Amino acid sequence: MNYRVKELAGLAGVSVRTLHHYDAIGLLSPARRSPSGYRIYGPEDLLRLQQILFYRELEMPLEGIARELGRPDFDPEAALVAHRARLEERLGRLRRLVATIDTTLARLGGGEKELKPEELYEGFPKETAERWEREAAENWGDSDAYRESRKRVARMSKERWAEVKAEGAAADEALADAMRRGVAPGSAEALALVERKVAHLRNFYEPSPEMVKGLGDMYVQHPEFRAHYEKQAPGLAEYLRDAMTAWAAGRA
Amino acid sequence: MNYRVKELAGLAGVSVRTLHHYDAIGLLSPARRSPSGYRIYGPEDLLRLQQILFYRELEMPLEGIARELGRPDFDPEAALVAHRARLEERLGRLRRLVATIDTTLARLGGGEKELKPEELYEGFPKETAERWEREAAENWGDSDAYRESRKRVARMSKERWAEVKAEGAAADEALADAMRRGVAPGSAEALALVERKVAHLRNFYEPSPEMVKGLGDMYVQHPEFRAHYEKQAPGLAEYLRDAMTAWAAGRA
DNA sequence: TTAAACCCTGACGCTACGTCATGCTCAAGG
DNA sequence: CCTTGAGCATGACGTAGCGTCAGGGTTTAA
Numbered sequence: 001m002n003y004r005v006k007e008l009a010g011l012a013g014v015s016v017r018t019l020h021h022y023d024a025i026g027l028l029s030p031a032r033r034s035p036s037g038y039r040i041y042g043p044e045d046l047l048r049l050q051q052i053l054f055y056r057e058l059e060m061p062l063e064g065i066a067r068e069l070g071r072p073d074f075d076p077e078a079a080l081v082a083h084r085a086r087l088e089e090r091l092g093r094l095r096r097l098v099a100t101i102d103t104t105l106a107r108l109g110g111g112e113k114e115l116k117p118e119e120l121y122e123g124f125p126k127e128t129a130e131r132w133e134r135e136a137a138e139n140w141g142d143s144d145a146y147r148e149s150r151k152r153v154a155r156m157s158k159e160r161w162a163e164v165k166a167e168g169a170a171a172d173e174a175l176a177d178a179m180r181r182g183v184a185p186g187s188a189e190a191l192a193l194v195e196r197k198v199a200h201l202r203n204f205y206e207p208s209p210e211m212v213k214g215l216g217d218m219y220v221q222h223p224e225f226r227a228h229y230e231k232q233a234p235g236l237a238e239y240l241r242d243a244m245t246a247w248a249a250g251r252a
Numbered sequence: 253m254n255y256r257v258k259e260l261a262g263l264a265g266v267s268v269r270t271l272h273h274y275d276a277i278g279l280l281s282p283a284r285r286s287p288s289g290y291r292i293y294g295p296e297d298l299l300r301l302q303q304i305l306f307y308r309e310l311e312m313p314l315e316g317i318a319r320e321l322g323r324p325d326f327d328p329e330a331a332l333v334a335h336r337a338r339l340e341e342r343l344g345r346l347r348r349l350v351a352t353i354d355t356t357l358a359r360l361g362g363g364e365k366e367l368k369p370e371e372l373y374e375g376f377p378k379e380t381a382e383r384w385e386r387e388a389a390e391n392w393g394d395s396d397a398y399r400e401s402r403k404r405v406a407r408m409s410k411e412r413w414a415e416v417k418a419e420g421a422a423a424d425e426a427l428a429d430a431m432r433r434g435v436a437p438g439s440a441e442a443l444a445l446v447e448r449k450v451a452h453l454r455n456f457y458e459p460s461p462e463m464v465k466g467l468g469d470m471y472v473q474h475p476e477f478r479a480h481y482e483k484q485a486p487g488l489a490e491y492l493r494d495a496m497t498a499w500a501a502g503r504a
Numbered sequence: 505t506t507a508a509a510c511c512c513t514g515a516c517g518c519t520a521c522g523t524c525a526t527g528c529t530c531a532a533g534g
Numbered sequence: 535c536c537t538t539g540a541g542c543a544t545g546a547c548g549t550a551g552c553g554t555c556a557g558g559g560t561t562t563a564a
Contacts, residue, residue, distance in 0.1 A: 003369075006541065009368045013376045020544090021521060036529055038542055049357065050372045057349065058375075062520070077360055084353045087346055094343050097309065101336045104302065108329055115253075117263045120302050124265045124309070227456055258510070272513090273552060288560055290511055314551075 002031075003041045012049055027066050028052060052074065056084040058090075092210055095217045096123030164203045171197040175240060176233040185242035194247040209251035216244030254283075255293045264301055280304060291392050303328065306335040310342075344466040348375030351493075353467050416455045423449040427492060430483040437494035446499040459504035468496030 009016045022028040023039065028049055031042035041049075048069065055065040068074060071074070100122045107115040175193045183189050194212075201207045219225045219237045229237040261268045273289065274280040276281045280301055283294035293301075300321065307317040317486050320326060352374045359367040446464075453459045457465070471477045471489045481489040 006544080012373045015522080016542090017521065017523085025520095034529095034542095036542080037544095038529085046367075046372055053373070053376055054349075054353075056520095063464055077357060080353050080357055080360075084350055087350050087353070091343060091350075093347050094339055094346070097306075098336055098339050098343075099334050101339070102304075105329060105332055110333075119300055120298055121264045124305055171432070256511080267552080268511090269552060269554085277551095286511095286560095288511080289513095290560085 001047035003046075005039050005041075008041050008046070008049070011046075012053065014053070022052070022062075025062065025066070027062055027069075047076065054080070058083065058086050061084055064214070084207060089210070092214045092217075093123055095214055099123070099220075164200070167203075168197075168200045171200050172229070172232065172240075175243065176236050179233060179236060179239040185239055186246040190243045191247050191250065194243050197244075198247070212244050212251075213248035216241035216248075220242075253295070255298075257291050260301070263298075264305060266305070272315075274301075274304070277314065277318070279314055279321075286331050299328065303331060307370070310335065310338050326467055341462065344462060344469075347466060347469045351375070351472065354472075365463070416452070418453075419442075420449075420452045423452050424481070424484065424492075427495065428488050431485060431488060431491040437491055437499040442495045443499050443502065446495050449496075450499070461500035463499035464496050468493035468500075471496075 003011070003019045005016045005019050009019055019028070020179075023030065028038040028045065031045055032040050033168055034040055051069060052065055055068065055174070056062070060068070070078070100119065103119050104115065107119070171193065175190070175197065178190055179185075198207060198212060201212070201215075219229055220241045229240060255263070257268045257271050260431070263270055272281070275282065280297060282291040283297055286292055302437050303321060304317055307320065308314070312320070320331075352371065355371050355374075356367065359371070423445065427442070427449065430442055433436075450459060450464060453464070453467075467484055472483055472493045478489045481492060485491075
């Protein structure tokens, strides 16, 4: 119900000093003070702190956070949805970093001394402050793939579901076939097949190019996905990733 | 081949000032200087900068980075593999943050004013410097789930593969059944079934509790996984996540 | 040969706290 | 009742990792 500094600090995983600081700059002042001057935080403060931490995690300067939270039209739920979208973006970035490690390792393993500099830093350009301005304007954070997917699947009948699964399997099989025939993952034919796969994905949600690329990365990185595709045809996971990456690049 | 400050800065996505700074503190000094005093970076510098940026991304203080890179036994490839493991960990953290948003939204949507504080901050405790010390000692970064998985699947025969798939399906079905019977995801029975599922995962790699939890989160968050389980039984994705989370908690 | 685009080296500024120092408060135990 | 240890408060100063001028050379394409 009510918390004192150290309790709240423990819960939220921040230091007491941080709470002092947030109070000092007026970012988060406790609901009230005890007679002896102790800071007493209430439930509203917990939610506000959560918002602050999300913004901070996403590297918004404290001053900016204060401005956001202070806006008369600030909507906590909408903000959470926006945070979610930004976190997903960051997940994408981190996955690209992992991929960068893999390509670097591959090159080093291949004995190459010198490697293409673009490959070396793929995924690094941190989300700068610039990003905050851009997104503040675009405000595209309201669509939410997860909820979308949930709703669409819920509305699907058993038969429709069987169809959808068959579509997906057919699309994957067509891609596996293309790979076996030596079709380059960046070729027009491969891209068309990716388009078909994307059409299948649309049964679940509306995938952005970024998401398609992320999905491709996941096929390579996640053991369960990887095993699934790898068994269908050796090298298929990488092939899919490359084709999907190329497809996404063509849409960006 | 050779780069001047602005070029390298552009490639790596850092500022010129940053390169100046790294030179000033001796973290990254250019291979040579032009007659007029310009900094000239060579290929080795590129790789070193990549290492620096990975360490920085993972929030190691520059001084610590300098120490690491300066160690006589420093092995670039091993370091990359370690970075990879840490990035995967962070991916897990971010996924937990996304999950935290979802539960918070659910609670708010349910009209609840006050929500459990542990739920509010799940995933926040940032990886502190403490972590760097711990890991420096443990040095467990050498195992790599991805490579592991790849090798094990490759060695599997077609028949063995069919068996493994059947095992997995059976484990999932048993869990779905438990859910339908109202067995709590944290109960001993559910945990035993998770154990069975984990046994199946071991066909691919040796999953840490952290990884099992991350996998559960993914079942909920990723549309393809979610759709798969959701169709098998409504609510199964969440049920699996909860059970796997509980299982992982019991191992931590 | 001149302007635009880089490059250099200081030097000061800034954010988001960490880290004392100094002193009050409060609950439990002797 | 008094002490003691954990917790709280308010300054005040320190730090990391650059951002941001200022003042002045260098390169290169037109």
